[in-house]
Amino acid sequence: AQSVTQLGSHVSVSEGALVLLRCNYSSSVPPYLFWYVQYPNQGLQLLLKYTTGATLVKGINGFEAEFKKSETSFHLTKPSAHMSDAAEYFCAVSVNNNNDMRFGAGTRLTVKP
Amino acid sequence: SQTIHQWPATLVQPVGSPLSLECTVEGTSNPNLYWYRQAAGRGLQLLFYSVGIGQISSEVPQNLSASRPQDRQFILSSKKLLLSDSGFYLCAWRNGLAGGRETQYFGPGTRLLVL
Numbered sequence: 001a002q003s004v005t006q007l008g009s010h011v012s013v014s015e016g017a018l019v020l021l022r023c024n025y026s027s028s029v030p031p032y033l034f035w036y037v038q039y040p041n042q043g044l045q046l047l048l049k050y051t052t053g054a055t056l057v058k059g060i061n062g063f064e065a066e067f068k069k070s071e072t073s074f075h076l077t078k079p080s081a082h083m084s085d086a087a088e089y090f091c092a093v094s095v096n097n098n099n100d101m102r103f104g105a106g107t108r109l110t111v112k113p
Numbered sequence: 114s115q116t117i118h119q120w121p122a123t124l125v126q127p128v129g130s131p132l133s134l135e136c137t138v139e140g141t142s143n144p145n146l147y148w149y150r151q152a153a154g155r156g157l158q159l160l161f162y163s164v165g166i167g168q169i170s171s172e173v174p175q176n177l178s179a180s181r182p183q184d185r186q187f188i189l190s191s192k193k194l195l196l197s198d199s200g201f202y203l204c205a206w207r208n209g210l211a212g213g214r215e216t217q218y219f220g221p222g223t224r225l226l227v228l
Contacts, residue, residue, distance in 0.1 A: 032214045041204055043219035044157075053216040090157065094213040099145055099164055100172075101207075101217050105156035 001052035002027040002093045009073040014112045019063075021107050023091035026072065033074040034092040034101070035065055044090060050074065061085070086111045115140035119220040121142050126227055132177075132191040134223050136204030139185065144206040146187040147217065148179055151201040163187060164209055199227045 007022040032051050035062055036044040048059025056068040065076045066095075074091060091104040116139045126132060138144055148160040159172045161179035169179050175197060180188045196201060204220040 034216065036219075041201075041222070041224065043221050044205075044217075045219070046216050049214075049216060092217075094215075096213040099170075099209075100147070100159060100162055101213075103157040103159075 002031060002095050002102050004091050004093045004102055006089075006091050006107050008107055009105065010108045010110070012110040012112060013081045015083055016080050019075040019076070019081045019085065019109065021089050021091075021109065023065075023074045023076065023104060025074060025091075025093045027071075027093060027095055029095050031069075032092070032094045032096075033065075033067060035059065035063070035076050036080040036090045036092065036103075037061075037072075038081065038088045045053050047089075052103070081109075081111045083111050083113065087111060115151075115218065117204060117206055117218060117220040119202075119223050120222060123223065123224045124226070126194050126225065128227055129193050130194055132189070132194050132198070132225070133206075134189040134202055134225075136187040136220055137185055138187075138206045141185070141206065141208065143184060143209050146181060147205040147207070147211040148187065148189050149203040149205065150213070151203065155202070157203070160189070194227045196227050199225055201225075 003026045005024045034049045037046040038044045046059045050057045050067045058064045063078045088106045088108045090106050092101050094101040118137050147162045149157045163181045202223045205217040207217045208215045
């Protein structure tokens with residue numbers, strides 16, 4: 001079965017600094033990979049996803065992620081953090097023959113002024 | 114466009130009381146439907162999913178149950194709540210016909226506090 005590991009339950013960056021949130025997956029078949037963001041007391045909102053094709057995926061709010069099969073990774077980055085980026089971020093993996101999606105434990109991003 | 118609703122938004126219930134949380138989806142047909150729970154400081158735990166009316170798959174044995182009486186309605190229930198049932202409950206839907214590449218779309222959630 002597929003699974004996801006997010007390294008770092010809490011990441012803190014200064015406003016304007018690079019954001020890097022790490023995600024590694026495990027899957028025996030080609031995966032589909034997703035990043036979601038959750039603001040306090042809200043549902044999850046899709047940031048971006050990788051299905052096939054270009055391995056560098058651009059999403060909303062200036063975020064992007066790169067699928068690296070050799071490293072089984074799908075790290076999320078943003079060149080310059082804004083205060084509004086403070087939230088919890090979830091990486092998820094899905095495969096074609098399953099009906100569900102597996103989520104990582106989440107990474108809480110704090111942005112310092 | 115598709116929308117997903119959950120109610121109530123917040124609920125405070127005594128231990129041992131029953132529970133019913135409702136989720137409805139508009140603007141799509143034959144969705145896959147999901148119930149997740151987030152306990153404080155923890156990630157998403159998949160509780161149930163459904164690929165059609167009356168079809169429920171349970172991920173974690175517990176005192177919760179789910180039902181899908183209509184195509185776009187998904188209900189989470191309990192006969193007797195436990196303190197450990199407190200958490201943030203999220204419903205999600207996904208296009209059931211397109212396979213694993215499809216996004217799951219989440220509702221706004223229900224905050225449940227069991228006292």
